Amino acid sequence: MPRCYYIWIALIFFLQCASIFDRRNEFEKAVAYYQQSDIEKAIHYFKEYYAKNPFSDTTLYYLHDCYRQQGDINAQILVLERLTDLNTKDIHVYTVLLRYYFDNKEYDRFFETYRSAPVSIVPLLDARYTLTRELYAKLLLGATRTAKWQGDPMEFAVTKGFLHTVITDAYYQDDTMTIGNLIVALDRLLEPTYPKQFYPMSYISERSFLYLPYMRLVDMDILAYERDVDPNRITPLNIAVKAIHAMMQRGYLD
Numbered sequence: 001m002p003r004c005y006y007i008w009i010a011l012i013f014f015l016q017c018a019s020i021f022d023r024r025n026e027f028e029k030a031v032a033y034y035q036q037s038d039i040e041k042a043i044h045y046f047k048e049y050y051a052k053n054p055f056s057d058t059t060l061y062y063l064h065d066c067y068r069q070q071g072d073i074n075a076q077i078l079v080l081e082r083l084t085d086l087n088t089k090d091i092h093v094y095t096v097l098l099r100y101y102f103d104n105k106e107y108d109r110f111f112e113t114y115r116s117a118p119v120s121i122v123p124l125l126d127a128r129y130t131l132t133r134e135l136y137a138k139l140l141l142g143a144t145r146t147a148k149w150q151g152d153p154m155e156f157a158v159t160k161g162f163l164h165t166v167i168t169d170a171y172y173q174d175d176t177m178t179i180g181n182l183i184v185a186l187d188r189l190l191e192p193t194y195p196k197q198f199y200p201m202s203y204i205s206e207r208s209f210l211y212l213p214y215m216r217l218v219d220m221d222i223l224a225y226e227r228d229v230d231p232n233r234i235t236p237l238n239i240a241v242k243a244i245h246a247m248m249q250r251g252y253l254d
Contacts, residue, residue, distance in 0.1 A: 025049065027059060039066050057086055073100075084113065091121045095128070107142030107153070115241050126236040134173035136185075136240060137163060143244045144253055162189070162253065179239070180210055180231030186222060186243055187213035189252045195219040202228045222246040 024032070030045035043066045050059045060079050067075040077100055083093050094117055101110035117125060129135065137157035141149060149156050154171040157163040163185060165171060177185070195215040204210050210231055217223040222243050247253045 026052070027056075030059075030062065034062060034066065039069055042066055055086060057083060057088060060086075084116070087118060089118050089120055091124050094121060094125060098125070102138075107138045108145045109142070111139055111142030111241065111244075114237065115245055117238075122238045126238055129237045131177045131182075131235045131237055131240055132173060133163060133171065133175050133177060135237075136177055136182075137173070139237075139240060139244055140253065143248050164188070176234050177240070178231060179229060179233050179235050182235045182240060182243065183210050183213050183217060183223070183231065186217055186247060189247065190216060190220070193219075199225055200227060203230050203232075217243075220246075220250065222250075 026045045026049035030042045030049060033039075033042040033045065043063065046059050046063045046066065050056060050063070053059065060083050064076055064079040064083075067079065077097065080093050080097050083090065084097065094113065097113055098110055101107070101113065114125065134154055137153040140157050140160075140162050141153045144160075146156065154163070154173045158165055158171065193216060195212070196219055198206075198215050199218065201211065201214075204214060208231075214223065214229075218225045223239070224242075244253065
């Protein structure tokens with residue numbers, strides 16, 4: 001029998017043994033392929049490992065970078081969403097997701113993601129957004145999950161009575177919304193009930209037209225009581241999101 005035949009037999013036996021005695025787990029194999037820039041195999045083993053270890057955020061970060069190298073945006077977004085399911089505190093995860101939802105007019109997903117963001121990163125997110133009338137309308141559109149609405153978000157908010165135009169029917173969508181503006185916009189949707197309790201305020205006088213509406217919103221747990229709230233301050237986005245969600249729960253927005 002030719003000598004080369006025995007060489008091939010030995011080589012095949014060696015390879016089989018190497019496979020049998022390869023005690024690396026799927027994650028270790030995936031990292032090895034990742035370092036070799038064999039992205040397809042890396043993804044395969046990362047996914048196998050993640051299926052058995054669904055709380056491994058490290059695996060998700062590797063997967064995200066693999067999909068980034070492939071240019072697969074949809075797969076990247078799915079990975080980032082899984083990271084939010086794990087309550088990640090990574091501001092960059094939320095920044096990318098929110099920008100993607102906003103740019104693709106997925107305002108319902110934008111609203112829910114912002115609402116569920118960890119408390120620790122909310123101030124960082126708020127610093128990235130300025131609440132305008134138009135952005136407020138988009139939040140309303142997202143909260144009510146009005147997927148069939150194909151027109152202008154401002155038109156939606158005005159048509160539903162959530163926002164009002166001026167005498168000339170102009171939207172003024174670029175105008176910022178102060179906390180005073182938010183109080184008025186929310187209170188217009190409520191029944192004129194009398195609050196059970198009144199609280200002292202530093203910047204809103206008891207004679208102010210905002211005092212009774214603010215107390216009513218506090219009484220109904222739509223806005224949180226803050227003695228030093230400044231009605232002239234631009235509304236932080238998270239306050240608007242919480243208030244809209246509370247209004248939805250009580251049936252004032254549909």
